[in-house]
Amino acid sequence: MKKSPVFFLLVFAVFLLSFTPFHFSTQDSLYILKMDASSKEERTAITSLGVAIEEVKPNYIVGIAHEDSLQKLTAHSFKFEAKPLKQFLLDFPVKDADFHNYSEMEAELKSFAEKYPHIAELSSIGESIQQRKLYIMRLSGPTPSSTPKPAIIFMGLHHAREHLSAEVPYFLIKHLLENYGKDEKITQLMDEREIWVLPMVNPDGAEYDIESGVYKFWRKNVRSEGADRMYGVDLNRNYGYRWGQEGASDNPRAETYRGPHAFSEPETQAVKRFVESHPNITILLSYHTYSELILYPWGHTYHDIEDPQDFGVHKTLATEVGRITGYKPQQASDLYITSGDTTDWSYGTHGIYSFTIELYPGSMWEGGFYPSAAKIQKVVHDNIPAALYLIDTADHPRKVLPNLN
């Protein structure tokens, strides 16, 4: 049944008001928008104009965009409803103390490495723009191996406001360490694999998002020009496989700004160096929020992965991870096209089976980027079994294909 525009306006107002209250200082030119975009081609065009699409529903999408991108949408005859973020502020800070800020994460990781020196090794793969160390934990049993053990890498927090995406990898580390020697399966997996976990790819952005005690809805890193002209690069548009094509913006103010060239940012350079120097990695998982999806390449084209076996492995693993988590498996470009994202690069350049998991919640209604800290354990609980399944599969991912063992 066709609903009136007033109905949609009311729905839109209610879901915006249902956010946790927050306060903005520097995001004055950001807007939340809602618009019809039922085809992936439309959504690709929209994100190419700089909109970060956050929610894809059958009849509408919800996105976040700088005012520049709204002008472009209008110039391209797109119809949308947009409200300035600042219109929905209430004037008190949010307390989400259970999320880890950078220094808390750093302290926890260091203490894990001290407590479990035989199975945990903390190092840094490089530094962010503001010289924060990009910590990575290596988890592996002390059992000797004449050849490198098969490896898997989990990453979190490419996007600053997606704080839950650092909690899942953090709690994965904790779970593995606390269960080594107690849980038979975990002990076996850690003995036979090398597990790398990098909870915060974009620590500067995450700190910037929370530094005033109130969320800024920041997405990108903190790349700036001069002291007060911070624009940021979308790290999930800065990787080097088919960089600079559709689904990213060349406008530094846009939410999906791809950077001046591929791997222009120290954070993506660090990931690149690390992955290049660990050819034993067979599976890569990048946690994001939100929408409850399991996404696999390609992201830069609507076509399927060309190699039928690689396609089958991605699809089978995504389906199984979807079954375990309750999230929906799908090809990334079915949402919209992106260029320069992590998983197209890790698969396209390195042949690593690669997935983006968009974590809880399913929608803005349930908190969007800023769900209550009370949800952290539920999300961890939903995602750890899927991570264990992927760790298990990392020795020979093609084993999931029928008749191909």
Ligand code: 0X9
């Ligand atoms: O747009 C992104 O970078 C990811 N979504 S998010 O809301 N976390 O920003 C999804 C990237 C998945 N790739 C494609 N849709 N092609």
Ligand code: ZN
């Ligand atoms: Zn993201």
